[in-house]
Amino acid sequence: MKTKIEPFKIKSIEEIPITTLAEREKYLEQAFYNPFSLRSEHVTIDLLTDSGTTAMSSKQWAAMMDSDEAYSGSRSYYKFEDVVKEITGFKHVIPTHQGRAAERILFQCFDVTGKYVPNNTHFDTTRGNIEFNQGIAVDFPNEIGKIPEMRADFKGNMDIDALKAAIEKYGPENIPLGMITVTNNSGGGQPVSMQNIRETKEVLSKYGIPFYIDCCRFAENAYFIKQREKGYENKSILEIAQEMFSYADGATMSSKKDGLSNTGGFLVTNDDKIAEKAKTILIITEGFPTYGGLARRDLEALAVGFKEALKEEYLAYRIGQVEYLANKLLEAGVPMIEPAGGHGVYIDAKRFAPHIAPEFFPGQAICNEIYRLSGVRTVEIGSVMFGRKDENGKHIAPDMELVRLAIPRRVYTQNHLDYIAEAIIETYKNRESLKKMRITWEAEFLRHFTIRMEYIQ
Numbered sequence: 487m488k489t490k491i492e493p494f495k496i497k498s499i500e501e502i503p504i505t506t507l508a509e510r511e512k513y514l515e516q517a518f519y520n521p522f523s524l525r526s527e528h529v530t531i532d533l534l535t536d537s538g539t540t541a542m543s544s545k546q547w548a549a550m551m552d553s554d555e556a557y558s559g560s561r562s563y564y565k566f567e568d569v570v571k572e573i574t575g576f577k578h579v580i581p582t583h584q585g586r587a588a589e590r591i592l593f594q595c596f597d598v599t600g601k602y603v604p605n606n607t608h609f610d611t612t613r614g615n616i617e618f619n620q621g622i623a624v625d626f627p628n629e630i631g632k633i634p635e636m637r638a639d640f641k642g643n644m645d646i647d648a649l650k651a652a653i654e655k656y657g658p659e660n661i662p663l664g665m666i667t668v669t670n671n672s673g674g675g676q677p678v679s680m681q682n683i684r685e686t687k688e689v690l691s692k693y694g695i696p697f698y699i700d701c702c703r704f705a706e707n708a709y710f711i712k713q714r715e716k717g718y719e720n721k722s723i724l725e726i727a728q729e730m731f732s733y734a735d736g737a738t739m740s741s742k743k744d745g746l747s748n749t750g751g752f753l754v755t756n757d758d759k760i761a762e763k764a765k766t767i768l769i770i771t772e773g774f775p776t777y778g779g780l781a782r783r784d785l786e787a788l789a790v791g792f793k794e795a796l797k798e799e800y801l802a803y804r805i806g807q808v809e810y811l812a813n814k815l816l817e818a819g820v821p822m823i824e825p826a827g828g829h830g831v832y833i834d835a836k837r838f839a840p841h842i843a844p845e846f847f848p849g850q851a852i853c854n855e856i857y858r859l860s861g862v863r864t865v866e867i868g869s870v871m872f873g874r875k876d877e878n879g880k881h882i883a884p885d886m887e888l889v890r891l892a893i894p895r896r897v898y899t900q901n902h903l904d905y906i907a908e909a910i911i912e913t914y915k916n917r918e919s920l921k922k923m924r925i926t927w928e929a930e931f932l933r934h935f936t937i938r939m940e941y942i943q
């Protein structure tokens with residue numbers, strides 16, 4: 487059979503709100519033109535994030551019913567630990583309520599104050615946690631990763647030469663740890679090759695720098711390796727994931743992604759000293775080490791979810807769905823990062839709205855218009871999220887201005903994807919009417935969550 491189908495059927499449904507244009511215009515105004523501030527009951531299709539928005543399976547729900555809510559030593563924790571150890575191979579498994587909690591604990595353990603932490607591209611919470619601890623987050627994406635229209639297999643890779651040069655420049659004593667993010671979320675959900683992970687490991691270990699993986703989308707990355715990297719076509723997704731982790735000293739995870747669950751995270755490490763320190767911080771701030779701020783039923787859902795995420799038929803459907811949407815948009819000429827990433831389509835706002843310079847937030851203007859037209863919520867990853875100001879108040883733009891259409895796992899049907907495509911193509915056809923925007927209020931850290939904006943008339 488040529489037709490690919492969703493490898494599941496639907497047992498329980500949730501109604502979605504259908505709104506009018508006039509209502510959506512009012513909602514946008516009330517949200518200060520920041521889709522993050524919209525109430526989700528006003529959002530018809532929510533592509534804000536793939537984080538924690540997964541539909542869980544009947545097996546996950548069943549496991550949750552069977553959880554053991556003991557404070558200490560719960561069997562639900564040991565189930566979780568067994569699965570995480572099987573996949574990652576690390577000695578210490580520390581559950582956290584989300585990925586950012588694992589990050590915060592990691593950067594407190596390593597004491598990043600005044601020091602550099604390299605990554606292919608830090609995610610916003612990772613950068614935020616480093617900077618909050620007075621560290622310096624530095625990104626070394628490879629050159630091709632910065633060119634949206636250039637197709638390549640592994641655009642999420644670390645620039646190994648730039649990493650080496652940085653270590654020489656800053657001195658290894660000023661780099662407490664190095665990281666790599668799979669897939670590279672802020673760089674377009676693009677995969678990182680096994681070879682690149684191996685080379686990153688080689689460079690860091692030559693200088694005695696510990697290596698941690700930000701592994702939120704380890705299963706999606708492993709699937710891309712199987713599809714695209716020579717020598718991996720006959721390996722299982724689990725074997726590929728295990729090899730990825732084998733090069734690292736530890737990892738941080740947001741289980742809200744490839745944990746196929748609605749919350750959770752973990753920190754894993756082989757380092758006894760780091761684990762001891764991490765558990766102390768965990769107990770003070772998150773919870774006891776056999777639950778780490780989660781209900782034990784969440785650990786049950788995760789133990790099942792990690793396994794389901796590694797199933798090849800699931801990943802083929804998942805990555806295939808993103809590709810289906812990307813192809814529809816490409817046929818209509820919508821500029822994007824090519825090829826599509828693992829968890830979403832990233833529209834290139836610079837080419838979409840070239841009449842709006844980065845300091846006037848082209849991505850935000852596109853997000854607002856897509857919502858106004860259709861009730862589809864997307865998110866800007868560009869000057870709103872990562873823009874800075876220099877000493878003179880001049881705008882410093884990030885490399886790319888993107889609009890992310892993050893696809894929740896196992897949630898939307900092909901008909902939903904057709905509706906999304908229509909909304910974006912319509913916005914693209916009328917792109918010349920998109921207006922410049924400015925900020926009216928912003929928070930000190932992670933400003934995009936609460937930022938207030940307006941159109942410049």
Ligand SMILES: *Cc1c(COP(=O)(O)O)cnc(C)c1O
Pocket residue numbers: 537584585586587609611612667671700702739740741742743750751
């Ligand atoms: C989501 C995400 C995080 C943070 O995880 P939370 O669970 O949202 O705290 C960190 N890194 C990457 C790459 C992510 O995608």
